[in-house]
Amino acid sequence: MKFLADECCDAGLVKALRDDGHDVFFIPEEIPGATDKEILLLAVTNNRILITEDMDFGELVCRLKKPAYGIILLRIGVKERHLKWDRLKNLIARYSDRLKGNFIVVDVQKYRFRAITS
Numbered sequence: 001m002k003f004l005a006d007e008c009c010d011a012g013l014v015k016a017l018r019d020d021g022h023d024v025f026f027i028p029e030e031i032p033g034a035t036d037k038e039i040l041l042l043a044v045t046n047n048r049i050l051i052t053e054d055m056d057f058g059e060l061v062c063r064l065k066k067p068a069y070g071i072i073l074l075r076i077g078v079k080e081r082h083l084k085w086d087r088l089k090n091l092i093a094r095y096s097d098r099l100k101g102n103f104i105v106v107d108v109q110k111y112r113f114r115a116i117t118s
Contacts, residue, residue, distance in 0.1 A: 001096065004043040006052035007032065009074075013051075016085045022092075036060060044069050049099045051088070061103055061116055068116050070100045075107045083108055 002023045005014050009026070017024045025048060027034055034042070036056050043050040049070040050057065058073065060066040072091065076084050087106050092099070098113060105112040 001092065001099070002046070002048045004039065004046070004048040004050050006039060006050065006054055006057075007034075008053040009051055010081070010084065013084055013088065017051075017088075020089065037066070040066055040068060043071075058103065062114065065117065068103070070116070071103045072099070073103065073105045075105055080108050 003017060004025045005017070005027065007027045011026075011028075014024050014026045025042075025046070027039060031038070036054065037060065040050065040057065040060060042048075044067050047069055049072060050068065051072045051074065053074045055073065057068075057071055061068045061071060072088070074084055074088070076087065087108070091104065091106055091111055095111065098104075101116055103114045103116055
């Protein structure tokens with residue numbers, strides 16, 4: 001699966017995704033300092049699911065109706081950060097067919113899906 005990981009994503013999470021066979025474009029490695037709008041456009045243009053911990057993407061996509069291919073927002077606190085990979089891996093395994101076209105909020109207990117309309 002093709003992902004784009006935002007600057008706020010943990011490098012260990014990116015490594016785990018790559019080790020699991022996923023194609024991950026990591027913003028700090030390629031275009032550090034890119035704006036949220038640039039990141040969103042890059043993800044759409046390249047058909048990549050955006051993985052972020054930045055809630056500003058919710059504003060851009062849900063309220064301002066900017067186009068998006070798919071977004072995964074990780075809302076897992078510092079104390080539970082060791083759960084990020086397990087939660088993301090489980091999401092991909094169970095719902096890979098629903099990643100495109102949805103804004104997905106991932107927390108420790110559940111996944112919330114919201115259709116992206118632009």
